[in-house]
Amino acid sequence: MRVKQLTNPKRANPKRANPKPTNPKRANPKPANPKRANPKRANPKRANPKPANPKPTNPKPANPKPQNPLTFQLQISFTPKLSITMKKAFFTLIFGIIAIAAFSQEQAIYSQYQVYPILVNPGYTGFQDQHEFVGNARSTWTGFPGKPTDFTLMYSGPLGDKLALGGGLFSEKVGDITTLKFQLNYAFRFRIQKARIGLGLSTEFLNRHADASLLTHPLVDKNDDILEGLTQGQKIFDASIGGYMLYDERLFISASLPNTIRTRLDDVPVATNTNPNGSIFEHYIFQLGYIADIPSQNFKLVPSLTIRQIRDTPFQIDVNLQGRFMDDKLITGLTYRPSSKGSAVFMIGTKLNKFQLFYSYDVSFSTFQQYNTGSHEISIGYLLPRKSLKAAPATTDLYQ
Numbered sequence: 001m002r003v004k005q006l007t008n009p010k011r012a013n014p015k016r017a018n019p020k021p022t023n024p025k026r027a028n029p030k031p032a033n034p035k036r037a038n039p040k041r042a043n044p045k046r047a048n049p050k051p052a053n054p055k056p057t058n059p060k061p062a063n064p065k066p067q068n069p070l071t072f073q074l075q076i077s078f079t080p081k082l083s084i085t086m087k088k089a090f091f092t093l094i095f096g097i098i099a100i101a102a103f104s105q106e107q108a109i110y111s112q113y114q115v116y117p118i119l120v121n122p123g124y125t126g127f128q129d130q131h132e133f134v135g136n137a138r139s140t141w142t143g144f145p146g147k148p149t150d151f152t153l154m155y156s157g158p159l160g161d162k163l164a165l166g167g168g169l170f171s172e173k174v175g176d177i178t179t180l181k182f183q184l185n186y187a188f189r190f191r192i193q194k195a196r197i198g199l200g201l202s203t204e205f206l207n208r209h210a211d212a213s214l215l216t217h218p219l220v221d222k223n224d225d226i227l228e229g230l231t232q233g234q235k236i237f238d239a240s241i242g243g244y245m246l247y248d249e250r251l252f253i254s255a256s257l258p259n260t261i262r263t264r265l266d267d268v269p270v271a272t273n274t275n276p277n278g279s280i281f282e283h284y285i286f287q288l289g290y291i292a293d294i295p296s297q298n299f300k301l302v303p304s305l306t307i308r309q310i311r312d313t314p315f316q317i318d319v320n321l322q323g324r325f326m327d328d329k330l331i332t333g334l335t336y337r338p339s340s341k342g343s344a345v346f347m348i349g350t351k352l353n354k355f356q357l358f359y360s361y362d363v364s365f366s367t368f369q370q371y372n373t374g375s376h377e378i379s380i381g382y383l384l385p386r387k388s389l390k391a392a393p394a395t396t397d398l399y400q
Contacts, residue, residue, distance in 0.1 A: 108150050108170060109313065110136065111345045111360045112379050113287075114304065114320055114333060118156050118166065118185075120285050121256040122200030123242035125187035126164020131157035131384035140362075141372040146175035158386055162189050164198070176211040177230070194248045202240045209233040235265040252304075254287040259311050283311050289320070300324040314340055322347075331358070341366040349379075356381035 110119045116134050117124040136152040149172070156166030166185035172178070187200035210230040214220055220227065242256030260280045289304025306318035322333040333347035342365040349358030362375035 108138070108152065108172065109140075109310070110138070111335065111362055111375075111377050112136065112347065112358055113306075114302075114322060114347075115331070115349065115356075115358055116154075116379060116381065117244060117254055117287075118154055119152065120258075121242040121244055121254050122166070122185040122202035122240060123187060123198045123244040123256065124254070125156040125166040125185040125198065125200045126158040126189060127156075127187075127196070127198045127244055127246075128383070129158050130386055131155070133382045133384070134379060135381075136377065136379045138375065138377040140375045141368075142374060142376055144372040147372070148172060148174045156185060156187075157384075158189075163187070164189060164200075176214040177208065178211075179206065179208045181206045196246045198244045200242050200244075202242075204238040204240070206236040206238060207233060208236075237261075237263045237265055250291045250293070252287075252289050252291070254285075256285045257281065257283065258285065259283050283309055285310070298326055300328075316340075333360070340364070354383045354385075356383070 108119075110116075113120045116136070117127075118132065118134065119136065132155065134152070134154040136150075136154070138148075138150040138152075140148040140150070151171045152168060153170075154166065154168040156164060159165045164185075164187040166187070168181075168183040168185070170179075170181040170183065181204055183202050183204045185200055185202045187198050189196070189198045191197070208230065209232070210227060212231045214227065215222060215231065238259055239261040240256060240258040241260055242254070244255075245253045247253075257280055259282075285306070285308040287304055287306040289302055292301045292303075294300065300323070302320075302322040302324065304320045304322070306320065307316070308318075309315050316337055316339050319336045319338075320333065321335075322331065324331050328351040331347075331349045331351065333345070335345035335347070337343045337345075343362060344365075345360055345362050347358060347360040349356065356379075358379045358381075360377045362377070363369065364374075
């Protein structure tokens, strides 16, 4: 039975013995079609679908329509050769406009007024009962074309038991504009129980002029009456008042009113935003602080708050924190200004016997900071003790 089954031609299944023998149609179901072997390369029409240069490389004309001058400046400012030149010219122009609009600013902006209140308050004249000499130099927006540069020399000292005198010379250069100011301070000092008080007045003469070469600048209007008048010089008489109080050698209050009396001594036309009917309290500088003494650590912590509104200058608030170490041999300070998108001031200094040295660095958190390296300020001070006076009656008090 098994032999029959194996030799049965019906069950031999010749198809499975050679399931796909020599069928020419299925031996190579997909022969090599010359048209489809490499359809992307063999097709001569698709080998280079776009000719090398079928049309001109610049189908649009170079200048189809006149461009806006501002758009043109912004476009060429990205070229490697002209970017630096155009950027300087662009921001110099902006700065020139700002400087011309701020010609009326006579009060300098100091960051070290905390250690030298005489810079902003005539009421501090002779307050230490010593002869004080201060030299201050400030460079604002260092690295920016036409940056403001200020130099100040100040003196204050006692004149008798209750009076004090002082004076100062101030110089500022902003672009092509130079300002010179001469100042005289007068103060009266007295004591009320634990409070030492000084009331002061300063008279100021200011001369401002612009360089005559500014009239030939291509970006300046030659028919500008204000600019032509400034080349001849602007003369102003001004006065400021101030008061300073130190209570129990800890709490201190400083208040000054700059530009209280401002009189023009010339007929030079100058643009200004000042209200002619404004009160004497329109501009002010106010400071409140406390000296926390920690004798066990030979350390003093001095927090303070300052608000100021100066002529043609944005309103400012200063939050100050100062540390005094080793009998003022090391003094550090930090100031934060939340206004104008925020800025900070870092200060370090020392007092060695009669000599004083301070340095501060201002940095802004606004986008304008990328165009400058910050502001630097340095001050040098010297104290000369008052000569000893003859013995006075026992009832005599320096501040009474």
